Amino acid sequence: MGRVTLELVDVSMDYRLRGKEKRALDSVNLTVSPREFLCVVGASGSGKSTLLSLVAGLTMPTSGQITIEGHPITGPGPDRGLVFQAGSLYPWRTVERNVAFGLELLGLDAAERSRRVDWYLAETGLAEVRRSLPRQLSGGQQQRVAIARALVCEPAVLLLDEPFGALDVQTKEDMQLLIRQIWRDTGTTVLMVTHDVEEAVFLGTRVVVLASEPGRVAADLRIPLAEDRSLATKRSPAFLELRASIEDMVRAQHRGGVTA
């Protein structure tokens, strides 16, 4: 593994809306190191999701270059596992067969598949529902399946697109603790997009604030909180101060935002 997991150099992205060129991202430069948990926050229109879609290889930038472990990105691949907000599970496949999808494509035999799938099902707390269909699961469980399915392919970076945005507050906190624990257990690198600043500060080792219309990197901050975080961390003065200052930045960057 190189010293840099993911690198964006001068990445810009234009799109056409009713015949008009619009710039979604404007010369974004970003470097993600191995084992980082980088959270990208920004108001709507800041191009957060566009950024993730570019890294995933689902869309190509108008200009600039994106490299993963030194290799330029030419399309989507299992080295960049992607988790959407909701609704991306294969509804006809059981939990374990959803998780095994990427391994089936690689041609792994059944024994090797189930050894790997079993580990990630245990890690995400899904062992007991392994034979259930997605529609029989709660929203939180469905997101765990999506995370396990991406991780089993051992991606260089795990991409999370507002992964807990559709969950109720309690489930969301459970999932935040779980993804922290998974991040520490597996040693994976995470790039997560969210509009929830509290979530970003709680989960991230680093937080990037995007400005809106066009999206630009407005701030890039290390989060100086201890590795070991619990829900109590969210009430600590250091946390609250960080959260408030980043929320102010997001608000200041929001086009037409009203300052309190």
Added chain:
Amino acid sequence: MKAALAERAADVRAAWPPLPRRTRPQRTVLAIRTPLSRRTTTILTVGSLAVPFACWVVLSATGAVPATFLPSPGAVLSVGWEMARSGELAVDAWTTTRRVLEGFGLAVVVSVPLGILMGTFHAGQAAFEPVIGLLRYLPASAFIPLLIIWLGLGEPSKIAILFIGTVFFNTLMTADVVRGVPRALIDVSYTLGAHRGEVLRKVVVPHSLPGIIDAIRVNAAAAWNFVVVAELVNSTAGLGYRIVRAQRFLQTDKIFAVLVVIGVIGVTIDVALRLVRTRVGRWAA
């Protein structure tokens, strides 16, 4: 509310008359999307079959309608029994069923892959949608004379009518189902390392399968309609042919018997396809 408003003299809303009240009507049988009691459901279900049947019995028994126009249920049953015993009915039913299997089967074999192509690739849609969208408005029955000129009076022209009558609709309905596969499901499959063919085989097709079977069920009913129409012209066997022959001899009872058989086979096909749909689409329930 009103009192609280009155206290705030400056509030213009204080001068507004109270909003009229609407009373909520009692819950009735016709409440929108509200489940009925088991009893009401049973009454309606039984009634929907029993009432028309009772009308038939009364009209024929009282002689209000002459037997030549409306034979009694008993007469229909005995003629049907006679036809079944002579073996005539089995030959007719099988001839007709075989035509449906061949004509509609061919339509399915062509329309399902074509529909998947059109629903998956914009190129497929751009190339086929205009011509199919036009062709489906041409009634299959209008093709009968042309098909007889092209293919003769035998089986091929009848199979062709069935094919023409169903293939376009089934293609467009399949394409619609395939277009319903969520974008996220396709994107996520690529990020898991799937290639285009794998996305098609392992994601698009399995997700669309229940909907495709639904389309086939709807069009099977259409095929069953067309086959009888096709047989009204120049056949030597089949349920449609039997109806035309019975008409020549004013055998209304025979026509009724054949209509009953057509109905029964149609319902059987529908039930069978519904069972397949339930099995395949268990995950969607």
